[in-house]
Amino acid sequence: MVDCWIRGIRLAGEPMESNQYRQVRIEKLEKLKALGFDPYPAKAKRTHGVPQVVAEFGDRTPEQLEAEPQVLSVMGRILAIREMGKSVFAHIAEGGQRLQVYFKKNDLDEADARFWDALKLFDLGDFISVTGSLMRTKTGELSVRAQDIQFLTKALLPLPEKWHGLQDKEQRIRQRYLDLATNAEVMDTFQKRSRILATLRSYMVSQGFLEVETPMMQPIPGGATARPFVTHHNALDIDLYLRIAPELYLKRLIVGGFERVFEVNRSFRNEGISQRHNPEFTMMESYAAGDDLRDVMRLTENLFNTLAKEVMGAEELPYGELEDGSPRMISYAVPFRRLPLKDAIAQYGNIDRARLEDPAEIVKLAKEAHVEDLDRKLPGHLLGDLFEHYAEKQLIQPTFITDYPVEMSPLTKELPDQPGFVDRFELFVAGMELSNAYSELNDPIVQLERFQAQIAEREAGNDEAMMLDQDFIDSLEHGFPPCGGLGVGIDRTVMLMTNNQSIRDVILFPAMRPIKPGVAEQVSREAAE
RNA sequence: GGGCCUAUAGCUCAGUCGGUAGAGCAGCGGCCUUUUAAGCCGUUGGUCGCAGGUUCGAGUCCUGCUGGGCCCA
Numbered sequence: 001m002v003d004c005w006i007r008g009i010r011l012a013g014e015p016m017e018s019n020q021y022r023q024v025r026i027e028k029l030e031k032l033k034a035l036g037f038d039p040y041p042a043k044a045k046r047t048h049g050v051p052q053v054v055a056e057f058g059d060r061t062p063e064q065l066e067a068e069p070q071v072l073s074v075m076g077r078i079l080a081i082r083e084m085g086k087s088v089f090a091h092i093a094e095g096g097q098r099l100q101v102y103f104k105k106n107d108l109d110e111a112d113a114r115f116w117d118a119l120k121l122f123d124l125g126d127f128i129s130v131t132g133s134l135m136r137t138k139t140g141e142l143s144v145r146a147q148d149i150q151f152l153t154k155a156l157l158p159l160p161e162k163w164h165g166l167q168d169k170e171q172r173i174r175q176r177y178l179d180l181a182t183n184a185e186v187m188d189t190f191q192k193r194s195r196i197l198a199t200l201r202s203y204m205v206s207q208g209f210l211e212v213e214t215p216m217m218q219p220i221p222g223g224a225t226a227r228p229f230v231t232h233h234n235a236l237d238i239d240l241y242l243r244i245a246p247e248l249y250l251k252r253l254i255v256g257g258f259e260r261v262f263e264v265n266r267s268f269r270n271e272g273i274s275q276r277h278n279p280e281f282t283m284m285e286s287y288a289a290g291d292d293l294r295d296v297m298r299l300t301e302n303l304f305n306t307l308a309k310e311v312m313g314a315e316e317l318p319y320g321e322l323e324d325g326s327p328r329m330i331s332y333a334v335p336f337r338r339l340p341l342k343d344a345i346a347q348y349g350n351i352d353r354a355r356l357e358d359p360a361e362i363v364k365l366a367k368e369a370h371v372e373d374l375d376r377k378l379p380g381h382l383l384g385d386l387f388e389h390y391a392e393k394q395l396i397q398p399t400f401i402t403d404y405p406v407e408m409s410p411l412t413k414e415l416p417d418q419p420g421f422v423d424r425f426e427l428f429v430a431g432m433e434l435s436n437a438y439s440e441l442n443d444p445i446v447q448l449e450r451f452q453a454q455i456a457e458r459e460a461g462n463d464e465a466m467m468l469d470q471d472f473i474d475s476l477e478h479g480f481p482p483c484g485g486l487g488v489g490i491d492r493t494v495m496l497m498t499n500n501q502s503i504r505d506v507i508l509f510p511a512m513r514p515i516k517p518g519v520a521e522q523v524s525r526e527a528a529e
Numbered sequence: 530g531g532g533c534c535u536a537u538a539g540c541u542c543a544g545u546c547g548g549u550a551g552a553g554c555a556g557c558g559g560c561c562u563u564u565u566a567a568g569c570c571g572u573u574g575g576u577c578g579c580a581g582g583u584u585c586g587a588g589u590c591c592u593g594c595u596g597g598g599c600c601c602a
Binding site: 020021022024080082083084085086087088089091100102104105106107123124135136137138139141143157158159160161162163164165166167168169170171173178182275370372512513514 | 536539540541542553554555556557560561562563564565566567568573574595596597598599602
């Protein structure tokens with residue numbers, strides 16, 4: 001059978017390399033057993049985690065460690081072993097941090113030399129727990145001087161190279177565990193991602209929002225213009241769509257009387273994969289009754305400012321490089337710049353602002369910009385295309401783009417003084433759309449008209465246009481108060497904060513093509529039987 | 530969808546003009562009781578992504594396929 005991988009998971013195939021490494025390690029495993037070690041015990045002896053040891057004792061001097069001995073037990077995966085006759089140095093890692101262990105033959109307990117013999121059976125990748133006192137070597141490195149060893153797990157397959165780590169981009173994603181185990185900056189990115197999410201949640205809660213959960217499988221996908229994934233519920237015998245946004249359900253909660261809610265979870269869009277797009281991605285959406293777009297802007301800029309300061313420790317963070325190779329700095333100082341969409345096109349496209357008021361001129365400009373599907377699109381759509389073409393990539397410092405055409409925004413309240421345009425912003429940073437927010441449309445009659453315009457678009461061939469959700473309209477008819485809604489792309493936020501240029505660097509298991517599609521189908525069929 | 534690049538040992542990478550497949554790390558056998566990309570001596574390990582073609586001879590040239598990366602509409 002051939003190997004078959006889906007999103008990094010090997011579904012079926014030959015046993016992993018039956019090579020010399022595996023064979024040798026199985027023999028060592030047997031020898032460990034013969035010495036009386038359980039190669040896979042259930043519980044590790046541990047008084048401290050490695051990060052904890054580094055944090056608590058990292059600044060102790062050799063004298064302090066001698067005057068006040070710290071005896072502790074730590075567990076970790078062996079990442080390096082340096083044998084020196086009757087001394088052995090090793091680095092163990094846990095939680096993304098390393099600690100040196102010093103095994104000196106005379107220091108080890110057990111007169112029968114069991115530990116010393118076992119040491120020779122350790123491989124890179126094995127887990128051990130070590131008990132001993134903290135010391136500093138003569139080069140000053142904090143180390144555990146081992147007296148007692150507990151063997152925890154035998155690894156049968158080798159880790160990637162210790163110095164370069166795993167480089168092959170494909171393999172790093174398909175076998176993310178090896179990437180995490182050997183590339184410290186990868187572990188760091190994902191630890192920061194976790195802290196960003198925790199900080200985001202506490203910030204939203206501090207602003208009076210309640211976290212809620214709404215369906216990820218929806219009978220009518222809504223809240224965005226995108227092609228959905230379809231799945232099937234057997235017992236109900238209905239097709240369901242993986243949600244493209246939680247919006248319409250969160251709004252129902254506002255109708256129900258929740259005042260401020262937010263949700264952080266995955267949405268799914270059946271579109272291409274790129275450096276900035278993964279078919280499933282994480283979004284935070286929030287709805288605040290009584291707020292308008294100005295309130296949402298303040299919420300948003302303070303959110304990013306808080307993330308930068310609390311997680312990364314600075315208001316100004318590097319993202320990518322300038323042409324001369326120096327880091328490009330992004331400032332999250334508030335307030336962020338505000339710029340209406342048409343002004344952005346005029347400014348960055350070097351276009352006479354007056355032309356953007358004339359539909360015929362807009363079509364002409366769109367032709368010059370080589371916009372696709374020109375005849376199918378309304379002037380409002382073309383403005384969106386022109387913005388993408390001329391302005392988007394140049395919006396480096398955080399900028400709220402405002403005053404969007406209504407055609408691009410079926411769920412947003414119209415601006416009273418600007419017919420055809422709505423009270424919406426998108427936040428751009430480093431040329432990326434980070435966030436999208438509306439003064440929510442709460443007039444059920446206008447909302448129904450907007451849906452009908454969407455249906456007309458769908459019939460004209462735009463399969464990303466919205467479907468009619470009558471229950472959502474019904475909910476609006478029961479009274480939906482003025483409301484400020486916000487969506488924040490979490491993956492892209494993590495990219496910015498951690499200075500990663502690809503969304504795949506901030507998603508643990510991004511979508512990937514199976515290596516053998518034919519076999520994948522066969523395997524899943526067999527599994528289903 | 531189009532263009533460019535890429536796939537060689539478990540990992541990181543060389544491989545010249547087409548002429549017997551290489552190094553470092555890792556592994557294995559030794560030496561070494563404060564090393565840290567430890568060092569020293571010896572040594573195992575290859576379906577050169579897959580399938581064709583050209584050639585006396587292909588890792589190398591050509592075609593197709595597959596996976597991955599980058600750029601463009």
